Amino acid sequence: MTRVSILSTTEYNPALLDSAVEQHIRLLGLDRLLRPGLRVTLKPNLLLRRSPEEATTTHPELVAAVVRALKRRGVTRITIADSPGGPYLSSLLAGIYKASGMAAVTEAEGITCNLEVGWQEVPAQNARQVSSFNLIDPVADADLVINLCKLKTHCMTGLSGAVKNLFGCVPGLQKPEFHYRFKNPEEFCGMLVDLCETVRPAVTFVDAVVAMEGDGPSGGSPRPVGLTLCAENPYALDVALCRLIGMPEERALTVKAARTRGLAPALSELELVGEPERLAPVEGFRMPAVKSVDFNTRLPRFIRRPADWFAGRFLTPRPAIRTAGCIGCGKCAESCPAHTIAVSGGKAHIDYTNCIRCYCCHEMCPVKAIDIRRSGLFYH
Ligand code: SF4
Ligand code: SF4
Structure with a gap:
């Protein structure tokens, strides 16, 4: 024990x-x-x-x-x-x-x-x-x-x-x-x-x-x-x-x-x-917006890679900058492992092409100006 x-x-x-x-x-x-x-x-x-x-x-x-x-x-x-x-x-x-x-x-x-x-x-x-x-x-x-x-x-x-x-x-x-x-x-x-x-x-x-x-x-x-x-x-x-x-x-x-x-x-x-x-569950403890669709291992092997791409692009919640709240400090860009955030005009912008959904930017924003948005395909 x-x-x-x-x-x-x-x-x-x-x-x-x-x-x-x-x-x-x-x-x-x-x-x-x-x-x-x-x-x-x-x-x-x-x-x-x-x-x-x-x-x-x-x-x-x-x-x-x-x-x-x-x-x-x-x-x-x-x-x-x-x-x-x-x-x-x-x-x-x-x-x-x-x-x-x-x-x-x-x-x-x-x-x-x-x-x-x-x-x-x-x-x-x-x-x-x-x-x-x-x-x-x-x-x-x-x-x-x-x-x-x-x-x-x-x-x-x-x-x-x-x-x-x-x-x-x-x-x-x-x-x-x-x-x-x-x-x-x-x-x-x-x-x-x-x-x-x-x-x-x-x-x-x-x-x-x-x-x-x-x-x-x-x-x-x-x-x-x-x-x-x-x-x-x-x-x-x-x-x-x-x-x-x-x-x-x-x-x-x-x-x-x-x-x-x-x-x-x-x-x-x-x-x-x-x-x-x-050690009893705290009533109504709110969960995070993590990826919640994980069906890939049940798919035939030959379509796992395209399914991974689809899930990563369309089903996984993505970081979204609330422009009004952004103070342009650049801490998100500094912590982004994919180097896919740029700050211009005093605001941060994400190019989602290379985003790996690690949420480091969300973690590091000092003013909580980055939300985690669920995909409209599966969430309401
Ligand atoms: S989720 Fe990760 S890869 Fe995507 S923009 Fe934020 S820090 Fe960069
Ligand atoms: S860390 Fe937050 S406030 Fe700073 S540039 Fe990024 S989104 Fe804007």
């Missing part, structure tokens, strides 16, 4: 979070992993420059509570690190740490936010699709990585939870390269499983106090769920998160990829501790 702890955590109150983190550690017996002198890297989800209230990023109060729990155990070499969307530059990192509240955590707790932009090539472990990954230095050099993810929907992968959060271990604009290399979302999520096996976070905490529903990971809406979760096994956590938001597991592509490799346990194989009764 794979143990997952789940606890009511109704607000971002420091005392409440301190108590929740201590209970998670006790329920999972995590003290055996922690000792003074360890170099610990905390990996929150800091996708882009957003305030904690927008529910795009891991809340700083959860990060602070984990830091205090580590310090109580004599662990003091703690670094907060992430490579958010966009270029991996110290100046951009500093802005994101400030907006997300991470800078305040480091100031209050006397630890550091990583501002160095080095990375190193690390051989992939237990991998099927990738032979090596370039990982940011604080992750590659850590004795222990603690994954601090946010529960969110994701227009491309279905779910953004424990496994997806680790994509931020890849430096800056090397991330869009992976989108281009693995254009098929299922293959992309297979790569994320390779990455998860390589990074091997020791523990994952999930911030589901306020989650994001709808067109996540950045264009959705905050949704209070009132929970924190924790496990050593990130795949088990993603299985639990699917149950929590009522998402079929085959729609959460990281779970699907991990399941085919025997890495994701079935829901019935989870040993839920804490408040197991809280």
Whole structure:
């Protein structure tokens, strides 16, 4: 059985979070992993420059509570690190740490936010699709990585939870390269499983106090769920998160990829501790506009390629720029792996000929000016 702890955590109150983190550690017996002198890297989800209230990023109060729990155990070499969307530059990192509240955590707790932009090539472990990954230095050099993810929907992968959060271990604009290399979302999520096996976070905490529903990971809406979760096994956590938001597991592509490799346990194989009764679907949790027509594997082999082209062009939801809201910042063009966005006249324009429907542009738009539009052929 794979143990997952789940606890009511109704607000971002420091005392409440301190108590929740201590209970998670006790329920999972995590003290055996922690000792003074360890170099610990905390990996929150800091996708882009957003305030904690927008529910795009891991809340700083959860990060602070984990830091205090580590310090109580004599662990003091703690670094907060992430490579958010966009270029991996110290100046951009500093802005994101400030907006997300991470800078305040480091100031209050006397630890550091990583501002160095080095990375190193690390051989992939237990991998099927990738032979090596370039990982940011604080992750590659850590004795222990603690994954601090946010529960969110994701227009491309279905779910953004424990496994997806680790994509931020890849430096800056090397991330869009992976989108281009693995254009098929299922293959992309297979790569994320390779990455998860390589990074091997020791523990994952999930911030589901306020989650994001709808067109996540950045264009959705905050949704209070009132929970924190924790496990050593990130795949088990993603299985639990699917149950929590009522998402079929085959729609959460990281779970699907991990399941085919025997890495994701079935829901019935989870040993839920804490408040197991809280792992019930949140009523009416809104799903993202991901591709929902997948009939290709049932077609005769000779028409799969044209059917793929047809599905990609006409059935898969596409990014659409709301011109009135666009401020012409160019962040969508910068993150587009297909280089198919141009900014002219102060507005962004997409040439759909080469668009691979990765939705990086939607993720990175700071003013939510890119919608995900469903095809008029199959949706109303
Ligand atoms: S236009 Fe958007 S969805 Fe299309 S390839 Fe570029 S980033 Fe991806
Ligand atoms: S669509 Fe968004 S990211 Fe792209 S240029 Fe406009 S405001 Fe910037």
